[in-house]
Amino acid sequence: MDSSPTLPTTMRTSVLLKQQELTIEDRPVPTAGAGEVLVEVAAVGVCGSDVHYYREGRIGDFIVDAPLVLGHELSGTIVGVGVDVDPARIGERVAVEPQRPCRLCRECRAGRYNLCSKMEFYATPPIDGAFCGYVTIQTEFAHAIPDSVSFEAAALLEPLSVAIASIRKAQIVPGSSILIAGAGPIGIITAQTARAFGASEIIVSDLIAAKRERALKFGATRVIDPVAEDPATLNLDVNAFIDASGSARAVDSGIRSVRPAGTVVLVGLGIPEMILPVSHIQNLEITVTGIFRYVDTWPTAIHLVASGQVDLDSLVTGKFDLEHVAEALDSDRNDDSLKSIVYPN
Structure with missing residues (x-):
């Protein structure tokens, strides 16, 4: 491997031992294999899935039954390369797309690598994530970022x-209208993305007043308190509905807020089974679909941030070192918290 001679041999790593029990371990710095790069991790965002694994030890069929390193939203600097990778990449600032598809299965060959049955995804049991000093990834999934994009935004x-994957599925084009349920991190980022894709009406619903007010600062043209007003009764007639809440009630109301031939995209992690208004879906020919990660979104994401159309830096409400990962994972209990960042190095 062609790499910097100053690399350490071990790295500090935050390890989830079991529900709500973390420890710091010294682990070997990994080596970039053929076609891979070694990235020194700069910043890692805390995701809701990390929180689920930390508190509950599972998400659906994905169960933490052995020590696991959390964290899959990450950026850093390439400090080493494997065989068949241009050494000129060393020193590049990158955002990491945290997945390893097999490239050979039917879904991969069809361009749906997010649905690869052999996918190895960061921080999804049994694959370790990025709350550590260094990670490896295939060179094409280490996306170079301009100097104007911070490591936090990356x-x-x-x-x-x-x-982006959700907005593409929702078929948002200039002049579209959209309802988004949930003003947490995904809802807020989705509102900004809808605006960047040209949506002229962006309605966000949330139970918490402070979150609704925040949504107005990040692209929403209107906000709704779903307790005071059921969106289904407001004749919103939107082109699309995206659920970023996981609430069965929100999903039902959202489906009923979509115009004929509209689209519903389910993103939020909620209960595994819900009752849907099937007759309503059939009679209005509404398309209901889900989102499982993404395909080929990083180039678009980098452009949206670098061009100023999406603001990610302002979403950062908490910064933590590796010794305080537990506090980072629990930061969502504060309604003022939006995105927390962990700095492993």
Whole structure:
């Protein structure tokens, strides 16, 4: 491997031992294999999935049954390369797309690598994530970022990619109208992305007043308190509905807020099964679909941030070192918290 001679041999790593139990370990610095780069991690965003694994030890069929390193929203600097990678990449600032598809299965060959049955995704059992000093990734999934994009924003290109995938599925074009349920991180980033894609009406619903007010600062043209007003009764007639809440009630109301032939995209992590208004979906020919990660979104995400169309830096409300990962994971209990960043080095 062609790499800097000053690299350490070990790195400090935050390890989830079991529910709500973390420890710091010294682990070997990994070596970049063929076609891979070694990235010194600069910033890691805390995602809701990290929180689920920390508190509950599972998400659906993904169960933490062995020590696991959390964190999959990350950026850093390439400090080493493997065989078949241009050594000129050393020193590049990058945002990491945290997944390793097999490239050979039917879904990969069809361009749907997010649905690869052999996917190895950071911080998804049993694959370790990025709350550590260094990681490796295939060179094409280490996306170079301009100097104008901060490491914090580069880490948050991952949730922005979820928003881009959702907006593409929702078929948002200039002049579209959209309802988004949930003004947490994904909802706020999705509102900004909808604006960047040309949506003229961006309605955000949330139970918490402070979150609704924040949504207005990040692209929403209107906000709704779903307790005071059921969106389904407001004749919103939107082109698309994106659920970023995971609430069964929000999903039902959102479906009923979409115009005929509209689109519903389910993003939020909620209960595994819901009752849907099937007759309403059939009679209005509404398309209901889901989102599972993303495909080829980083170039678009980098452009949206570098051009100023999406602001990710302002979403950062908490900064933590590796010794305080537990506090970072619990920061969502504060309604004022939006995105927390962990700095492993």
